[in-house]
Amino acid sequence: MLDKQKKVAEILEVTGKANGVCPVQDFLAHFANKWSMLVVLNLGHLESPRFNELKGKVVGISQRMLTVTLRSLERDGLISRRLYAEVPPRVEYQLTPLGGSLLDVMMSLGDWASVNQVEIAKARKNFERRSKNRMEKISVGG
Amino acid sequence: MLDKQKKVAEILEVTGKANGVCPVQDFLAHFANKWSMLVVLNLGHLESPRFNELKGKVVGISQRMLTVTLRSLERDGLISRRLYAEVPPRVEYQLTPLGGSLLDVMMSLGDWASVNQVEIAKARKNFERRSKNRMEKISVGG
DNA sequence: CGGTATCCTTGGAGATACTG
DNA sequence: CAGTATCTCCAAGGATACCG
Numbered sequence: 001m002l003d004k005q006k007k008v009a010e011i012l013e014v015t016g017k018a019n020g021v022c023p024v025q026d027f028l029a030h031f032a033n034k035w036s037m038l039v040v041l042n043l044g045h046l047e048s049p050r051f052n053e054l055k056g057k058v059v060g061i062s063q064r065m066l067t068v069t070l071r072s073l074e075r076d077g078l079i080s081r082r083l084y085a086e087v088p089p090r091v092e093y094q095l096t097p098l099g100g101s102l103l104d105v106m107m108s109l110g111d112w113a114s115v116n117q118v119e120i121a122k123a124r125k126n127f128e129r130r131s132k133n134r135m136e137k138i139s140v141g142g
Numbered sequence: 143m144l145d146k147q148k149k150v151a152e153i154l155e156v157t158g159k160a161n162g163v164c165p166v167q168d169f170l171a172h173f174a175n176k177w178s179m180l181v182v183l184n185l186g187h188l189e190s191p192r193f194n195e196l197k198g199k200v201v202g203i204s205q206r207m208l209t210v211t212l213r214s215l216e217r218d219g220l221i222s223r224r225l226y227a228e229v230p231p232r233v234e235y236q237l238t239p240l241g242g243s244l245l246d247v248m249m250s251l252g253d254w255a256s257v258n259q260v261e262i263a264k265a266r267k268n269f270e271r272r273s274k275n276r277m278e279k280i281s282v283g284g
Numbered sequence: 285c286g287g288t289a290t291c292c293t294t295g296g297a298g299a300t301a302c303t304g
Numbered sequence: 305c306a307g308t309a310t311c312t313c314c315a316a317g318g319a320t321a322c323c324g
Contacts, residue, residue: 004186004245004246004249005186005187007249008183008186008187008245008249009187011183011249011252011256012183012184012187012199015180015201022180022183022252023252023255023256023259024179024180024183024248024251024252024255025179025180026255026259027251027252027254027255028174028176028179030262032170032174033316033317034170034316034317035317037166037167037170038157038164038166038167041150041153041154041164041166042154044146044147044150045147045150045151045154050285050286051285051286051287052285052286055286057154059157062317062318062319063286063287064287064288064289064317064318064319064320065316065317065318066287067286067287067288068316068317074269075265075266075269076262076265076266077261077262077264077265077266077268077269083286086285087285088285088286089285089286089287089324090285090286091285091286091287098258098261098262098265101254101258102254102258103146103150104146105250105251105254106166107146107149107150107153108247108250109166109169109247109251110153110164110165110166110169112169112243112244112247113165113166113168113169114153114165116240116243116244117165117168119219119240120172120218120219120240122219123217123218123219123240124217124218124219126219127216127217127219175296175297176296176297177297192305192306193305193306193307194305194306197306204297204298204299205306205307206297206298206299206300206307206308206309207296207297207298208306208307209306209307209308210296210297225306228305229305230305230306231304231305231306231307232305232306233305233306233307
């Protein structure tokens, strides 16, 4: 319990210092966009998929966003890109070991989200109800 | 190893179905903003801090964004808010058990980020170098 | 097939001023 | 002290058309 607090303190310690950025914050700034983690998950599932194969799996992504996302992940060393000099060209993507390690973290995050999504939804409903009551008191005359 | 693939498959399975959203995706959509996780971390570190105390710790946050962030976390049941009817008013925030469980996940994410930030930075430098070479070939005549 | 290039929209977030 | 209320800006992301 107190170990936990201490560990949090360590993580936050960096944050205050000159130019120090919280690792969690830093992570989110880079990877917490609409598609990156979905692509990582799909690459953990498929084996060396091609561009359009991936596009088919990542439901709703546009060609542009898939390109942007893949470049960004490649840039950070999470995925590798292999271009085969054929006509028409073939490009395959796969997770690097680094990307694979991130996949583990994402899975425990996925676990947490799966387990607790009901409780969160419940909390949200409760919160709505409470604020609605306040509204009703105000708008009785409407 | 194959267990891992299978688990990823489960997480992604929801995604394809009608109105199904990937838990990871869902998580990010709600919590992956600029301040939420920083606030959660700070609440894991401090004990029942007051509004301005928190504002002092979360470096760079504005009054507005702290309010917005706290409301959102409260709405999702991750933190609780206690208002003491004093003059001037005193408000204290703390993590709920749900929020505490999220803190654990964030800490393993923080671990990953801390351990791998060097490798990521290196990968990024490498990537820049490679694209710069391409640029130089193009702009020789400039 | 696997991308770029371009234009456009939207909402997250900052700055500032005011309040119970 | 602990917030609201506005206004504003910018960059993430979508739509569409073209390219090696």
